[in-house]
Amino acid sequence: MSDTLPWIEKYRPESLDDIYGQQEIITTVHKFIQTGKLPHLLFYGPPGTGKTSTIIAVAREIYGKNYKNMVLELNASDDRGIDVVRNQIKNFASTRQIFNQGNSFKLIILDEADAMTNAAQNSLRRIIEKFTKNCRFCILANYSHKLNPALISRCTRFRFHPIDTEAIRERIKVVITKEQVDIDAKAVDALVQLSKGDMRRALNVLQACKAATAGSIDLDMIYECIGAPHPQDIETVLDSILKDDWTTAYITINKFKTTKGLALIDLIAGFVDILNNYKLNNKTRVGILKGLSDIEYGISKGGNDKIQSSAIIGVIKSAMENE
Template identity: 45%
Template sequence: VVRNEIKEFAGTKQLFNKGIKLIILDEADAMTSDAQFALRRIIEKYTKNARFCLVCNYVSKIIPALQSRCTRFRFAPLSRDQIEGRLTEVAEAEKCKTTQDGIDAILRLSGGDMRRVLNLLQSTAMSAEVVDETSVYLTSGAPLPADMDQILDWLMNHNFQTACEQITAMCTMKGYALADVLAELTSKIMCLENLDSVPLGMLLDGMSNVEHRLAFGPDEKIQIASLVGVFVRTREAISVS
C-alpha cells in the first residue's frame, strides 16, 4: 500500500491546481517498520505537493525517523459527559434500545475512545435486541463483572490447585483472554479497601510480570498458574506478618 497507492497518490499533480494534497493515515502505529521507512522516503520526496497526517494510539510504535519529521499533537480521552451525550444521541438516531447499565458498560470499556464507543454500540446493536450490560460484555469479549468477582474470590480465598482449575475452566468455557482478565483484575484490587500498600504492591508487581510474559505469547495455562501463585504468596506473606 505504501509503495504503490500512497506513492502514486502523493506523486501525481493536477494541471492548473497548485493546492497541496493531504494524506491521512489512521492506525499508523500498526504499520511495520519496513512500511514506516518506506513512508519516510515518500514524505521526503513529495514535500512540495503533499502533507501527511499520521493518527496513532501509541507514538512509541512510530519509528524515530518519522517522529522527527512530524509535529506531535496529543489528545486526551474524552470526558464521560461528552461521550455519554453523543452516545445517547447516536443511539436515539439509530433507534437502538439501550439501558443505563449498557451505556455504563460501553463507557467503562471504551477508555475515553469515541471510535471504540461507536464500534461497540454498533456491534452490540447488531447482535442483541437491547444494548444492556450483559450484551455489551458478550459482544466485546471482556469478562463479565460477575465472573470477575468470582475469579477474585478464587484468588483471595481458595488454595492454589482449586483456583487454577476453576479459573482455567472459566477462561476456556467463556473464551476469556488472560490479558483482559488481568486488566479487569487490576481495577478491582485497586478498589479493595482492606488491602494495605505492601501487599498491593506485591500483587501489582507479580501481575505486571505475568502481563509482560503474556506479550511474548506463552501458554496461558502456565500464566494462570503464575497469577494464582502471585496471590498465594501474597496471602502467605500477609499471614506471616
C-alpha cells in the same frame, strides 16, 4: 442500503459541526478555512477520535460537494513504496483543476504516515516542499514520536485526544434515537466508559449489540461485545483464589475461562485493579504485583496457559500468607 451500512460510516460527521469533543481543534481549523490560509496539517492521536473525519469535513467545507476532485487520499504506509506515492502526488498536483472554485490549492491526505520508514518520510518532506505551491498536505498518524521531526516542523500540529465520556454519550444518544435502539441506562454508562475515548469502538459495539438481540441491550451484553471481562466475574475468581482450596480455585478459573471467554491476561489486569482498592500490607502487595507481572510477561511470551493459571493461584496464595 443504509441498513447494511456500518454505523461508523452512516454516522461519519458530515461537517465540522458534527465532530464531537475536539472543540479547540475545530475552532482553529475553521479559522484557517475562513481566512483561506490553510497550512499543512498534522493530525495525530489515538484511533477513532475523528482525525480522518475532520479532514474530510474540512475538504467538504472548502470545496463543497465535489470535494473528491480536489482531494487525493493516500495511505502513506502503502507497501508499494514512496516512489508510487510520489508519482501519484505528481500526477494529481499537475492535472488541471476543472472544478476549481476559486481555490488555489488541492488537498492531499496522507493516512498512516507514522508507519512509513524513515527514508520514506525523508523523501516525503522534499515532496511537500516541491508541491506546496498548489497543494496542501494533511498528515494523519497515531503516534507523533514515530514521525521525522523535519516532517513535523513543516506542519501545524493538532493532537486529537481521546474523546471525553460526555461527548461520546452525546453522540451515542443521537444514534440511539435515530436507530431506535432499546438499551438501558446502565448499559449506556458502561458503553461510554469502556470505549475509552474511541468513538469508532462505541459505535461498533452498539451496532453489534443491536444486531445480536431483538430485546433490550443490557450491561452484560455490552461487556460481552466489547470483550471486556465483567468486574463481577473478576471478583468472583479472585474471591475463590483467596478463600477456597487450591483445586476449587483452579476449577473456578477454568470455568470462567471457558464459559465467559476470560483471557488470563484480562484476569491479571482485573486483579491488579481490584487489589489496588484492598488494604494490604506492603510485603503482600509487592509480592502479588511482582508475581503477577512476571506471569503477564510469561503469557505474552507464549507461556503455557495451565501452568500460568496455577502460577496465578500460587502467587496470590503465598503472598497472602504475609497478612
